[in-house]
Amino acid sequence: MTAIFKRELRSYFTGAVGYVFLVIYLAVAAVIFAYSTLFSMSSNVTTFYTFMLLFSAIALPLLTMKSFSEEKKSKTEQLLLTAPVSIIAMVAGKFLASYVVFAGAGVLSSLYFLLLIPYTQLQVGVLIGNALALLLVGMVFITIGLFVSAITENQLSAAIGTIAVILAFLGIGLINSLLPSAFWLRYVFDALSIFTRFQTFTAGYFDLASLIYYISVSAVFLWLTVMVYDRRRYS
Amino acid sequence: MKKAGSFFGSRGFSASALTALIIAVVVALNILIYTLTSLFGLYLYSPITHDYGVSGATDELFADAAQKGKKVTITFCMAEDDLAKHGTGAFVLETAKAYEERYDFIELEFINLLTKMDEDGNVVTDRLEKYMTDLRGNENKLYTHSVIFSSGEGERENYRVITDTYSTAGFADFYTLDANGIAYAYSGEEVLGSMVAWVLNEEHKVAYFTENHGETIDVTFANLLASAGYYVDIINLRKESVPEDAAMVVISNPITDFERAKKGSGIETEIENLETYLAKGNGGKGGRLYVAIDPYADELPILEGFLAEYGIEISGVDGKYGYTRDIITDSSDSISRDSMSFVAGYGSGELGAKISSNVKKYKEGRVLLSEVSRLELDEALGAEALLVSSTSAVATNGGDVVDSAGGYAVAAYSEREEEGGAVSGVFVVPSTLLTNADLLVANGYTNKEFMYSLFEEAFGASAGIYGTESVIFDAGIVENLTNRMAIIYTVLLLMIPVAIATVAVVITVRRRNA
Numbered sequence: 001m002t003a004i005f006k007r008e009l010r011s012y013f014t015g016a017v018g019y020v021f022l023v024i025y026l027a028v029a030a031v032i033f034a035y036s037t038l039f040s041m042s043s044n045v046t047t048f049y050t051f052m053l054l055f056s057a058i059a060l061p062l063l064t065m066k067s068f069s070e071e072k073k074s075k076t077e078q079l080l081l082t083a084p085v086s087i088i089a090m091v092a093g094k095f096l097a098s099y100v101v102f103a104g105a106g107v108l109s110s111l112y113f114l115l116l117i118p119y120t121q122l123q124v125g126v127l128i129g130n131a132l133a134l135l136l137v138g139m140v141f142i143t144i145g146l147f148v149s150a151i152t153e154n155q156l157s158a159a160i161g162t163i164a165v166i167l168a169f170l171g172i173g174l175i176n177s178l179l180p181s182a183f184w185l186r187y188v189f190d191a192l193s194i195f196t197r198f199q200t201f202t203a204g205y206f207d208l209a210s211l212i213y214y215i216s217v218s219a220v221f222l223w224l225t226v227m228v229y230d231r232r233r234y235s
Numbered sequence: 236m237k238k239a240g241s242f243f244g245s246r247g248f249s250a251s252a253l254t255a256l257i258i259a260v261v262v263a264l265n266i267l268i269y270t271l272t273s274l275f276g277l278y279l280y281s282p283i284t285h286d287y288g289v290s291g292a293t294d295e296l297f298a299d300a301a302q303k304g305k306k307v308t309i310t311f312c313m314a315e316d317d318l319a320k321h322g323t324g325a326f327v328l329e330t331a332k333a334y335e336e337r338y339d340f341i342e343l344e345f346i347n348l349l350t351k352m353d354e355d356g357n358v359v360t361d362r363l364e365k366y367m368t369d370l371r372g373n374e375n376k377l378y379t380h381s382v383i384f385s386s387g388e389g390e391r392e393n394y395r396v397i398t399d400t401y402s403t404a405g406f407a408d409f410y411t412l413d414a415n416g417i418a419y420a421y422s423g424e425e426v427l428g429s430m431v432a433w434v435l436n437e438e439h440k441v442a443y444f445t446e447n448h449g450e451t452i453d454v455t456f457a458n459l460l461a462s463a464g465y466y467v468d469i470i471n472l473r474k475e476s477v478p479e480d481a482a483m484v485v486i487s488n489p490i491t492d493f494e495r496a497k498k499g500s501g502i503e504t505e506i507e508n509l510e511t512y513l514a515k516g517n518g519g520k521g522g523r524l525y526v527a528i529d530p531y532a533d534e535l536p537i538l539e540g541f542l543a544e545y546g547i548e549i550s551g552v553d554g555k556y557g558y559t560r561d562i563i564t565d566s567s568d569s570i571s572r573d574s575m576s577f578v579a580g581y582g583s584g585e586l587g588a589k590i591s592s593n594v595k596k597y598k599e600g601r602v603l604l605s606e607v608s609r610l611e612l613d614e615a616l617g618a619e620a621l622l623v624s625s626t627s628a629v630a631t632n633g634g635d636v637v638d639s640a641g642g643y644a645v646a647a648y649s650e651r652e653e654e655g656g657a658v659s660g661v662f663v664v665p666s667t668l669l670t671n672a673d674l675l676v677a678n679g680y681t682n683k684e685f686m687y688s689l690f691e692e693a694f695g696a697s698a699g700i701y702g703t704e705s706v707i708f709d710a711g712i713v714e715n716l717t718n719r720m721a722i723i724y725t726v727l728l729l730m731i732p733v734a735i736a737t738v739a740v741v742i743t744v745r746r747r748n749a
Contacts, residue, residue, distance in 0.1 A: 014746075019739035023732040030728035038721035041570060041713045108731070115724050119679065120713045191269035192262065209265075209272040216261045227254055 004085065004093025012063075012101055021063050022105050028055055029109035037113075043120040045113060046202040049130040052109065053198060056102075056138055057170060061162035064098050064145025065155040068225075087229045091146065091222055098142045106135055126202070133201030136214035137194060141166055143221035150228045169194045285706045287326045287421070288333040292597070292702035293428045300435050301340050307431050309334070310344040310383040315354075318345070323406040323418065324380060326706075330423035334431070341431060348379050366396055370439070371466060380405025386434040393434045397426070408458060411672045411705070420676040421706040428700045429462035436464055436697055440482030442525075443470040445505075449490035455672040456487065459683070463690045464697040472505040477512035477522070483694055484512060486526045488667050492535040506541050513651075513659035521657035523694045529667045530608035534558040545649035545661045546616025550609045554633055560608040560665065563643055565628035567719040576605040577624065578680070578717065579645055584619035586648055586692060593688040594681050597702030600715065603680040608665035609643035617651055620644035621662075621689070627719075648693055660693055676705040679714025 012018030029052060036047040110131040116122060141162075148161040173193030190196045197210040300307070309331050311318055318328045334341050346353045351360045366383055367375050375381075375396040385394035399407035404418075409427075411420040433439070442465040444452050457467045460483075470477060470484070473494065477484055493509075496502035503511070509524065516522030526542065528535070528549060539549060551560035565577035578601040581591035602622055609630050612618035626641035646664040653659050668674065674682040687699030 013742075016739065016743070019735060023736045023739070026735070027729060027732040030725065030732070033728065034721065034725040037713065038716065038724055039572060039718075041716065043713050112728060115728075116713060116716075119716045121707070187270075188266060191266045207272065209268040212268055213265045216265060220258055220261050223257060224254065227250060230250075 001085070001089035001093045001096075004090050005096045008094050008097030009100060012097065017063065017066065018101055021059065021101060025055075025059055025105040026109060028052075028059075029105075029112065033109070033112045037116060043113070043116045043122060045123070045127050045130045049134050049202060050198075052106075052134055053137055053195075054170075056134070056141060057166045058163060060098075060102060060138060060141040061145050061148075061159040061166070063101060064142055064149055064162060065158040066149070068094070068146065068150040068158075068229075087226050091225050091229065095142060095146055095222060098146070099139060102138045102142060103135055106131065106138060110134075129201045129203075129206060132206075133198050133210075136201075136211065137198055139218045140169075140194065140214055140221070143218040143225070144169075147221045147225045147228070150225045285421075285708075287329040287423060287706065289330065289337055289424050289428070290703060291337070292424070293338075293432075293700055296428075296432060296700065297338055297340070297435075301338060305340055305386060305435060307341050307384065307386045307434055308344050309341065309427065309431070310346060310385065312346055312348040312377060312381045312383070313379045314347060315345045321380075321405070323404045323410065326421055327382070327406050327409050327423050327427070330427055333424075334427055348377065348381075365392075366394060369396065369466075370394070371441075371468075376400055378405070382406075382430075384430040384434045393437070395430055395433050397430065411455070411676045419673070419707070419709060421708070422676055422703070423706075425462060425700045425703040425705070426458075428703065429464075432697065432700065433461070433464055439466055440464060440696060441466045441468055441478070441480045442483040442485055443468050443477060443481050444485045444487055445469075445489070446471055447473060448486075448493065449488075450486065451488045451667075453487060453670060455675060456485075456670040459670060459675060459686055459699075460485075460690075463687055463699040472508045476503070476508045477516060479516075479518075481512060481516055481522065482696070483523045483525055484509065486524070486528075486538070488527055488529045488532070489535060489538065490529070490532050493538045493541070495537045495541070506537060509541070513661070514653040514657060515655075516659075517657075517695070519655065519657055520695075521653055521659040523659070524661045525694075526661065526663045527667060527669065528608075528663070528665050530560045530562055530606060530665050542661065542663055544616070545651060546613035546618030547647050547649055547661065547663045548611045548613075549663075549665045550611050550630065552632055552637075556633065559633055561630040561632045561637060563604075563607050563609055563624050563628050563645060564631055565624055567627040567717065568625045569718045570603065570714075570716060571605070572718075574718070576603060577628065578602065578715070579604050579622040579624050581685075582620035582623050582644070582647075584621075586619055587621050589692050590621060590685060590688040593691070593701070594684040598681055598684055600679055600681045602669070602682050602685050603674050603677070604645055604666055605668040605671070605674075606666055607645045607668070609645060610647050610663065610665060612644050612647055612649075616649060618647050618649040620647050622646035622664075622685075648689075662689065662693060676707065677712075677714050678704045678707065 032051045032055070033048055036051065037043055110127070113122060113127055144165050145158070145162040148165060149158040152158045152161060170193075172189045173195045175189055197207070197213050200207040200210050311328070311331075313321070313324070315328070318324045331343055335343050344353060346359050346363075348363070351358060351363055353359050363377060367377055369375050370393070376398045377396065378398055381396055381398040383394060383396050385392055387393050397408050399405050409421060409423045410418040411422065413419040442460045444450065444467065446469050452469070460467050465482065493506055494504040495506040496504045513522040513524060530549075534551065542548065549560055551558055562575065563577070564574040566574040569575070569577040580601055581587045604622065609624075610620070612620060622645045624641065624643045624645055628641045628643055629636050630638040630643060645666070646662070646669065648660060648662045650658050650660045669682060670686060674680055683699075684701055687701060690696035690699065
């Protein structure tokens with residue numbers, strides 16, 4: 001797994017993808033930070049992280065779209081499938097590489113709030129909660145991206161498919177506004193909504209249930225990706 | 236070779252079933268855990284904690300009281316246990332206890348307003364009846380959320396009652412409320428400390444607010460005056476002359492003009508009453524006038540003509556839409572997008588330097604002003620700028636820039652020698668927001684300290700409580716971050732992705748050339 005992880009991580013920075021992702025992510029984060037805090041005279045971290053969540057829904061698919069579909073396109077998939085490494089290790093290695101790139105950008109953008117220390121009383125607990133929430137949500141988005149990339153051959157299809165699935169998860173909570181208030185399905189949708197879970201962290205609560213949710217959903221998509229490649233290896 | 240089965244069926248039905256089972260278990264588990272945490276509140280939460288104690292800012296002020304053996308009693312009109320559970324009173328109790336612990340001459344007392352008994356079971360009816368009238372004979376309201384400060388005994392007892400009559404929660408005088416009536420900041424250390432200082436003083440000055448010209452008596456400003464040792468009262472200059480006990484007359488945001496009689500007519504109207512007070516008030520030492528004028532108000536030719544005699548004029552023009560005053564904007568030193576809220580520096584004259592020096596002993600920072608006009612000063616008549624905009628400020632009128640020299644006087648003070656050796660003084664600020672509640676509690680600006688120092692140095696008041704910090708509940712407020720700094724920070728942050736892009740290009744080029 002380590003070899004796959006290192007290879008994937010290196011590939012992000014031997015090509016342009018890693019640099020492009022970092023540049024765009026950090027530039028957008030700087031602009032959102034400027035407008036949500038510096039020019040608004042506010043140190044409200046929630047606004048910044050909510051926008052970054054929505055931006056990540058579009059940016060992360062661009063990071064993950066080449067993960068597996070590129071292998072198929074460049075016919076290097078066979079090398080992977082016949083390599084003496086388990087499918088799980090392969091998927092985990094690719095996941096970790098993507099996640100490290102995203103987490104690096106996420107942590108760096110969170111450090112922007114240090115600029116506000118001379119001007120306000122930063123609520124560190126809320127800041128850490130929001131940053132953690134974004135990293136967890138990013139983890140889910142990446143695993144979705146890996147899965148969709150695994151089932152498509154085309155990078156563009158992978159990106160669009162990933163965005164569609166992510167928006168579906170984000171939109172689950174919005175359906176509640178169309179349902180009667182006492183309807184039990186609202187409760188189920190709330191429980192499964194990425195956005196509802198995100199809001200608990202942004203309020204400064206460390207929600208174990210949401211942590212389990214994000215980890216379990218990520219695990220499910222990683223498992224699905226493993227199953228896809230397991231089928232390919234033996235077919 | 237095995238045929239590829241269904242999507243998840245590479246090894247038959249079992250893989251698909253296992254996958255479906257896993258997904259079902261994960262969904263069910265998440266719904267279950269979500270339910271449990273919602274029902275039983277299974278969250279880890281770090282509540283924001285604030286310090287409601289005392290900072291020691293009053294140590295110097297109270298050193299004398301302790302040495303002279305004085306005693307001050309802070310009396311709450313509810314039981315201590317009830318107060319500790321009271322939503323807004325609990326913090327006041329915490330601060331009061333901190334004062335009691337820090338200073339031996341302060342003690343706390345708790346009485347039951349319904350039974351009219353103290354904690355020891357003594358009847359306090361007589362004392363309560365006394366407290367229902369203030370030292371000037373005006374009625375005091377006493378409720379369970381009243382706080383009574385007293386020092387001395389019998390006829391020499393000095394006392395003051397704080398009773399919030401405008402909020403439902405009580406103790407509102409210790410808080411700053413926003414437009415929706417929600418507590419925005421807590422200033423208990425300052426309010427308690429200034430009331431202790433108030434009852435320790437033998438002499439209490441009176442500030443009279445004028446009426447009949449649409450004036451607004453700003454509660455925040457009135458509380459600030461109380462903290463600086465003043466009583467606050469109202470006067471109708473059309474009907475009466477300024478009383479002898481007036482230490483200050485305040486004209487607060489008039490919208491209609493004052494009256495002035497023709498010279499030589501012998502009639503005494505409003506301006507004449509003011510002139511008499513300024514020339515002979517304050518026991519013959521000379522009166523003091525505080526004037527705040529809304530820059531958006533119509534021209535007030537008589538009042539402004541009177542101020543011009545002290546060398547202070549508010550700049551403005553007669554334009555297409557009538558008279559409009561210049562409005563100062565400062566895009567660099569502004570903290571708001573419309574550039575109308577900006578930080579001003581202190582004047583460099585004698586009084587400005589004194590005020591600046593007083594403030595800096597306790598706090599760094601500048602005064603924040605919003606929606607303010609500019610003043611034209613005649614130094615020959617004794618006018619001195621106390622607050623000055625930065626050089627990047629411009630003067631606008633009707634949306635057009637009329638002057639870009641910057642460095643405008645936005646608050647000024649003028650003294651004049653009167654007959655008999657008295658010296659009268661007039662302070663003018665062409666804004667209604669210098670003493671805005673939000674600015675007075677802001678820890679990053681020195682509006683409150685400026686006002687206290689102004690009262691002390693120019694108006695002869697006792698010192699207010701400098702250096703206390705308010706507890707701002709909305710910790711999301713950013714103070715002192717000007718537009719200029721916001722732009723600099725934004726550019727710096729954008730340099731990071733630019734740097735990464737540059738590194739990427741360099742590495743790529745080198746790799747190609749290698």
